[in-house]
Amino acid sequence: MFASLRVITPPAEEPVDLDLVRRHCRVDADYDDDLLAVYQTAAREWAEGYLNRALITQELRYTITNSPPPTASPLVPQSLIVFPLNWPPLIRKPINLPRAPCTKVIEVAWGPVDDLAVADEDLYTVNLGVEPAQVMIQPSLVPMIPAMSVRFDFAAGYGDTGVAVPMPIRSAILLLTAFLYEGRGDVNSEGPDAAWSLMTPYRLWQFAG
Numbered sequence: 001m002f003a004s005l006r007v008i009t010p011p012a013e014e015p016v017d018l019d020l021v022r023r024h025c026r027v028d029a030d031y032d033d034d035l036l037a038v039y040q041t042a043a044r045e046w047a048e049g050y051l052n053r054a055l056i057t058q059e060l061r062y063t064i065t066n067s068p069p070p071t072a073s074p075l076v077p078q079s080l081i082v083f084p085l086n087w088p089p090l091i092r093k094p095i096n097l098p099r100a101p102c103t104k105v106i107e108v109a110w111g112p113v114d115d116l117a118v119a120d121e122d123l124y125t126v127n128l129g130v131e132p133a134q135v136m137i138q139p140s141l142v143p144m145i146p147a148m149s150v151r152f153d154f155a156a157g158y159g160d161t162g163v164a165v166p167m168p169i170r171s172a173i174l175l176l177t178a179f180l181y182e183g184r185g186d187v188n189s190e191g192p193d194a195a196w197s198l199m200t201p202y203r204l205w206q207f208a209g
Helices: 018-024 033-051 088-092 167-183 193-202
Strands: 002-009 058-065 102-112 124-127 134-137 148-156
Touching (some): 018 033, 018 167, 033 167, 167 193
Antiparallel strands (some): 058 148, 102 148
16 A cells, blocks of 8 residues: 655645744844744644644645555566555555644545546544544445556644644744754754653554454
8 A cells, every 4th residue: 555645735834933033043133034934844844744734724635545556566476466465454544644633634535547537525423532533434435456546635734823732833833843944954863852752742653453
């Protein structure tokens, strides 16, 4: 099974204001605002990847397919790949959407990889009361041959403005932004320990299987 996640509509703003970033980095003028903005966005995406969360409201697309990438080589003879050997578990348990907090599932589509059709809402059930959100799909939507896929378009995020994001996460983004700005790639480090400590209580752990 193969999966991909990408942003369809990015957040309208960053969790921390550029003026706050400037003050945190002890920059007294706006001559480096464009550079700070680059590092600020990078820090936010870094945090989202660590947390498995979307911070400011955004729309994402999660696609699951049984079709390998064009460069992949099969581990079994091609004649065996057509059998749905690894899809039955998908029928028995819900699918976790890989970014929280999910606020709504916009649509579910399924079918051949190059011609997906929007599924009727009665063919799947959405549970937004858990993190990550879960979608239980009926067997008719499960890809049963390598050419089939299932796609989930959904919205996720704490809200439309930075004040909705928990303060420890916003503080961690400030630390990561300063780390990128001050180091400029010269520091071989995974980032400040304080940033990860601040975010750890909010991190969603995801396991295969």
